[in-house]
Amino acid sequence: QKEVEQNSGPLSVPEGAIASLNCTYSDRGSQSFFWYRQYSGKSPELIMSIYSNGDKEDGRFTAQLNKASQYVSLLIRDSQPSDSATYLCAVSNTGKLIFGQGTTLQVKP
Amino acid sequence: DTAVSQTPKYLVTQMGNDKSIKCEQNLGHDTMYWYKQDSKKFLKIMFSYNNKELIINETVPNRFSPKSPDKAHLNLHINSLELGDSAVYFCASSHPGGRDATGELFFGEGSRLTVL
Numbered sequence: 001q002k003e004v005e006q007n008s009g010p011l012s013v014p015e016g017a018i019a020s021l022n023c024t025y026s027d028r029g030s031q032s033f034f035w036y037r038q039y040s041g042k043s044p045e046l047i048m049s050i051y052s053n054g055d056k057e058d059g060r061f062t063a064q065l066n067k068a069s070q071y072v073s074l075l076i077r078d079s080q081p082s083d084s085a086t087y088l089c090a091v092s093n094t095g096k097l098i099f100g101q102g103t104t105l106q107v108k109p
Numbered sequence: 110d111t112a113v114s115q116t117p118k119y120l121v122t123q124m125g126n127d128k129s130i131k132c133e134q135n136l137g138h139d140t141m142y143w144y145k146q147d148s149k150k151f152l153k154i155m156f157s158y159n160n161k162e163l164i165i166n167e168t169v170p171n172r173f174s175p176k177s178p179d180k181a182h183l184n185l186h187i188n189s190l191e192l193g194d195s196a197v198y199f200c201a202s203s204h205p206g207g208r209d210a211t212g213e214l215f216f217g218e219g220s221r222l223t224v225l
Contacts, residue, residue: 008150034212043199043216044152086150094211096165099152 003027006100009039014108019076021103023089026070032092034064035074038102039085048074079107112136115200115217121224122190129186130220133201139162141183142201142214143175152199158183190224197221 036044157165
């Protein structure tokens with residue numbers, strides 16, 4: 001079993017829709033969770049971090065964490081073509097960051 | 110001013126050769142990393158240094174040797190290159206403070222290595 005799992009996609013949504021990206025992790029003791037965005041040919045950049053169960057909102061982005069289910073998600077409201085990228089879920093574990101394989105999001109105008 | 114810079118951005122070389130990638134950060138961070146991203150976009154940690162001291166050394170072949178001359182620099186030397194070493198290598202650094210500095214990474218632009 002992979003430590004951090006994501007559906008590789010692509011996930012295709014129309015412009016203005018809500019994009020929902022999901023991630024599960026295997027280590028129940030994990031405490032810190034992150035979402036990175038990576039545009040094609042570019043480096044990953046941190047967009048959200050979440051540490052407690054529940055929702056955390058930042059602009060059009062909402063991260064959701066459910067430690068009992070070992071599940072993290074990222075919602076993008078009012079999706080824009082500029083949101084088209086690969087979204088990497090990452091979990092901090094014993095001092096190192098473990099990444100999922102990423103979900104490619106395509107937002108169609 | 111680039112925060113985390115890597116050179117070179119592209120390397121194309123033959124199997125068996127040796128190559129180096131250099132990384133520098135001007136963010137004042139104490140911790141630096143090397144990550145490898147394969148063709149399937151899977152990003153995996155290789156090494157981590159904190160203030161010049163090696164703190165994470167994943168199961169990486171010993172052909173890969175990192176070196177940190179000071180906390181702002183982390184280099185990666187690869188001996189006897191193999192086809193499977195072809196990937197994008199990212200350098201990153203993390204903030205000394207924050208709730209979980211290990212998760213809040215600033216990445217360089219990446220160095221794409223192609224081994225023929």
